[in-house]
Amino acid sequence: xxxxxxxxxxxxxxxxxxxxxxxxxxxxxxxxxxxxxxxxxxxxxxxxxxxxxxxxxxxxxxxxxxxxxxxxxxxxxxxxxxxxx
Numbered sequence: 001x002x003x004x005x006x007x008x009x010x011x012x013x014x015x016x017x018x019x020x021x022x023x024x025x026x027x028x029x030x031x032x033x034x035x036x037x038x039x040x041x042x043x044x045x046x047x048x049x050x051x052x053x054x055x056x057x058x059x060x061x062x063x064x065x066x067x068x069x070x071x072x073x074x075x076x077x078x079x080x081x082x083x084x085x
Contacts, residue, residue, distance in 0.1 A: 015036070016035055016036070016037060016038055017036065018034070018035040018063050019033075019034065019035070019063055020032075020033045020034070020035045020045060020060050020061060021060070021061040022045070022054060022058050022061075023061060024055055024058050031049060031054065032047075032049070033046060033060075033080075036079070040084075041083055042070075042073070042081065042082050043060070043082055043084075044079060044080070044081055044082075045060070045079065046079050047079070048078065050078060051075045051076070051077065052077075054072070054075075054080065056071060057070065057072070057085070058070055060082070069085045070082040070083070070084060070085065071083050
């Protein structure tokens with residue numbers, strides 16, 4: 001029997017493959033990432049250089065000049081689940 005997973009997201013996510021950059025401070029270099037899925041409330045980011053050292057809160061720079069303040073909800077070695085604050 002297959003276990004059911006409870007969906008806790010407030011809005012559905014859409015699969016995308018966009019380029020993003022994580023800005024941890026004004027002076028630190030931005031960290032390249034790929035946006036794997038996104039919604040009005042958050043996103044899943046794939047970080048090729050690894051998630052170690054990325055703080056709990058940062059600003060995500062998306063294609064087209066869009067900025068999103070983020071808070072990390074979960075992390076693995078190469079992915080971050082973030083909510084937009």
